[in-house]
Amino acid sequence: MVKFTSNRLLLFGATGDLSRRMLLPSLCALNAEGLLDPQIEIIGTARSEMDDQGFRAFARQSLEQFLPAERRGGLATFLNRLTYQPLDATDPSGFAALAEKVGKPEQGLSIFLSTAPSLFEPTIRGLAASGLANERCRIGLEKPLGTDLESSKHINDAVASAFPEDRIFRIDHYLGKETVQNLLALRFGNLLFEPLWNAAHIDHVQITVSETVGLESRVGYYDDSGALRDMVQNHMLQLLALLAMEPPVSYDATNVRDEKVKVLRSLRAVADGETVIGQYRAGAIAGQAVPGYDEELGKPSNTETFVAIKAHIDNWRWKGVPFYLRTGKRMPRRTTEIVVQFRQVPHSIFSGRGARTVPNLLVIGIQPEENITLSLMAKVPGLDRNGFALRSVPLAITMPDAFAGPQRRIAYERLLLDLIEGDQTLFVRRDEVEAQWTWIDAIRALWAEQQLEARTYTAGSWGPSAAIALAERDGISWHE
Template sequence: MTQPTQPTPQDSDLPLDMIIFGGVGDLAMRKLLPALYMAYLHGNLPSATRILSTGRQDYDRQAYLDHVETNSRGFIAEANFNAKTWDGFLQLLEYVKLDVQAAPAFDALAQASRDGAQRVFYLSTAPSLFTTICEKLAAAGLVDARARVVLEKPLGQDLASAVEINEAVGAHFAESQIYRIDHYLGKETVQNLMVLRFGNSILEPLWRAPNISSVQITVAEEVGVGSRAGFYDGTGAMRDMVQNHLLQLLCIVAMEPPTSLAPDAVRDEKLKVLHSLRRMGLADIARDTVRGQYKHGASGNQEVPGYLEEKNVPAGSKTETFVALRAYVDTWRWSKVPFYLRTGKRMTRQSSKIVIEFANPPFPLFPGSQEGVANRLVIELQPEEAIKLQIMAKQPGSGMEMQQVALNLDLQSAFQQRRAEAYERLLIDVVRGRLTHFMRRDELEAAWAWADPIIEGWKTLDEKPHGYAAGSWGPAESFALLARDGFSWVE
């Protein structure tokens, strides 16, 4: 077995071989190649870069370029498309026919990759193939001290499978060579949350109990499962979204100030949050979690089928397409502050946001005007990127009636610089060896250790998910979850 070695600092003059496993697939076409094109357009790739895409299809190079032209070019915004630059980008692309499971060795790939190149392996495949790919890469002599490997989610179905994947990849790559990607951590507003928290003295003294009364994190999707039904039915919203995206957002909101911006300093603090998440017993799961499944309804002014009517969904499936839950971080900073997490498919609209709700003043100086309102910091992640501080102001006219108004920072208009998409930013981080916005092994395993008992508890309770109409904000039970604490979802 090849043992991992500690990577050496990257020489910026080294040629780069970006090797994409699953290079013909949907993720490569929609996200990875457009992101790499944007990085190339703006001069953020080494001058001697090649992109080697692997796949089982019997393509020659021209057939692969035709596939890219048909399936990837449309995901580049017209404002960013330049025909000459696109032609230059296509010159970087090579295709290597490779069936990971069938090929006894990676000889063809070893011949295609350049000696002495900085190799980045992007594993855009099923996690079940990660072990085989890493073993064959090592056997072919393609893994050296400079090599890096990017792992797409989902990283396992539970803690045991995540540990197995980590062990298999870690047998050939040092932890500092492994980039577990979560594209939410590449969003500008998510990264800006660190600056918002730790770069502004006005907020830090308030960022704790009892000044904060609750935290909401919502990741709502307008789309259904579509062509992913075969994968999704064995996964569900808890594994697909909560265990990774939402918990990572929770960590950034709840973490203590790191000692520096060094990758391990930041990730150490996130790990402490995951260890501080209160574990749920069966009674907690029954009371504090809501599972939902979308039914027939309307989305985007069109009728859409319910989940059980989607192609490749088994009859009577109990897979959840919606999760809402109440969690607690058991630290002094967050004592008794509820964190409400919510995610779902076929909801009213696409919306990802974090809502920090501050406690009301201890004495109601303006009777009758305080009820039902609060100061809130709303951090919108998508589709818009904005930060809004909702405060109370006097209504014009006689008397002292109050009204909630928002101080709005539109990040897109506040800065003239171009805002890179999440995958572009994270791929550049990989090339430059920046690990801060990638999950460390112990983070991943701690997240699974918290999520697993909830998933197992649902199996024990054996209840059907609550139905909700497509195009709605989810089942009524999710609103009741907050209402009993005196809160409501911020839409």
């Protein structure tokens, strides 16, 4: 593998929503901090007809809307880095003009591909034919990368025809979040946790990704996808893999991803009764009335907007520990969090004095707030004449408050910088993707076999009551 820092960045889908909200603001923020190579040029391409000045005006408007003013330092310099070349990816003849616009990067070219899945193959062919897939070019791929294992392999084969694996960067933006990376620091940088991070000491784990939004602008995509493929297949399984993996030999792309894929391959096939699917109906979010999924879609559908799963990892470390995964739209609040509940103490010396102990709980908040909270048992102050009283008290670390100075970053800042510099550690390898799809496809096959219908739930609730029962029959309550 040849390491190089690119001095050209080519953005496909440069006029799309992801570019407006995330990519251009991330690049501008990196530029403001002097983290981009002074020589780097950023070329945008999409179907939209515009020239360089038009794209710069588009970028300025996006930055003023989505990037705080204090992070827009050197805006004029950043805008001058931008150029634009219109392209219809289905027309092979257009790639020659794109290659001319890109020029011959002395150091290398990084490509960020954010297009419809149907355009992947013609885009890769066009890049290869125009000389934009040589040994000094690497490519970042934004999801969705297929709808099942077969289609994912088809896309990956197409990309692999022009780019070897060490120059393919599959993006899961959750891996760019600070608190997700802090999972590794928490586990492997503290002797306190790793000796207890196993079935002997952990009772169960919960991972929740909840959204308050409905379909918004993703009507066509979401109804063909559903919550399982949209959230569980990528984001949630990546969180699970980081949480459950064995200690890697070192913090580098090969070793970290080797350990993640072992976890994903150890996932037990989900059994009958271990999943619940739901679809929201009209309700209220934060006091505002919102329509049901069928109303937003404009037709009946069995697509799930909520899924809860009881998962198991069949390996030495986690045998017998259930992992409860839950994600849904139109939930009461937006949150992504991991809850690790430790086992009860084997014997309470305080029970004879009327004290009750509860298990320690580690809560890792990823969004909207980044924090880590560990609940510990402590004695309630007093003279104990009426018994010895214990209470669970939190030790809380709010990550932005713990470190004075660092900015709260957009996840894509780190990922774009790693793409430009060629660090694959926070990107997903092909065998990971295929292990994820293998597990997801088995769940969907089970649903099809059972003809499982999505249960309705009111917008603003935590999903169907059956999801509560999924955990409660094991004596467990969802953390809310």
